[in-house]
Amino acid sequence: MDRGFSAVPCAADAELVVLNSCTVTAFADEDVRKAVRRVHRENPDARILVTGCYAQRAPEEIAVLPGVAWVVGNSHKIQIPDIVSAPAEVPYHGEIRVGDIFAQSDFLSAPVEDASGDRTRPNLKIQDGCNNRCSFCIIPFVRGRSRSAPVAQVVEQVRNLAARYREVVLSGINLGRWGREPGSAIRLVDLLRTLLAETAIERLRLSSVEPMDWSDDVLDIVATSARIAKHVHAPLQSGSDSVLRRMHRKYRPQHYEQRIRKARAWMLDAAIGADVMAGFPGETDAEFEESRAFIESLPFTYLHVFTYSERPGTPAAECADQVPMEVRKERNRILRELGARKNLEFRRSMLGRTLSVVTLAEGGLSDNFLKVELAAPRPANKMVDVKIGSLSVNGVREHSDLQILATDKHG
């Protein structure tokens, strides 16, 4: 806004349209291309700037789309205000920034303060890139090697956010690798200790952390600090040993199981979630069943299930034995049903309990990652204790006297 821009209600009225792109699957790429074409069709005069992961991974693919004036990789995202407000005679104007793709050595990040549109749980990215080479994943090519935001920067950002928000979500591409640059002895748990000691933030939440980075130290601080959400998200991908090996994942099922069981033993009410992938190349019926049974045996409270999709340039995409799409989708359905069942069990176990909840624009989110419908509207961005009375479609509902009367009346 301070560059003279103002928001308009729809893209058809805009002179400049900024699209943030994802490249996690081939479907995501296609969605971005469709969005660009739609914007250009509806508003041929608009200059379109495409940024985000797809822009970083394959700028040339986006540059040829109609109406695209700039393609700005993640590495240069923070410069977008300068790029779009540069006068016409300087090189940014009308130029495709293909050259941005490898300029990734700095850590450039600002908190995303309108995550989920609720503006009450800002997402602070403190780590970028990944040194692993999972055979299905394009991210290391897109984001480069792992690098961490400096402690002082994170403390300063969390301190500023704590003045306005109750909860801050710490995130990264491979968050558990925070601080692990060569020669550095500082670890994620040290950063957490520092944030608890030096900021007034009421609740920190860790987003996804790779299984083996849920060290005893990290689990312990999450379990024992009242200011860290009881929430453990550890990507699994598959519960089959042979599939994990082909994925080039760095743990075996027994290692994963040990971390998850410890998390549950130390935090009886914690949310425990996993990303799982259906239909990785070569996944046989027996391997899928091995994975499903493994997942069923563990105390997950939710699952994020993805159907495998080929990412050009990755080893997995070159495999000859791709699983037919209808089989992938059927396995996805089975895992989703399993996740829904586990989530329902967990929600039921919370009935009658009192949970600490951050209020959102609508409803709230509990410490242990349940969507909470409130009995009466409350202002957003407050930390409240809520007694759980019943289940909602996807979450839980606050207990209310009204509900007791209704229950009494009908027996």
Ligand code: SF4
């Ligand atoms: S650890 Fe995650 S980001 Fe890194 S290569 Fe594997 S899937 Fe990709």
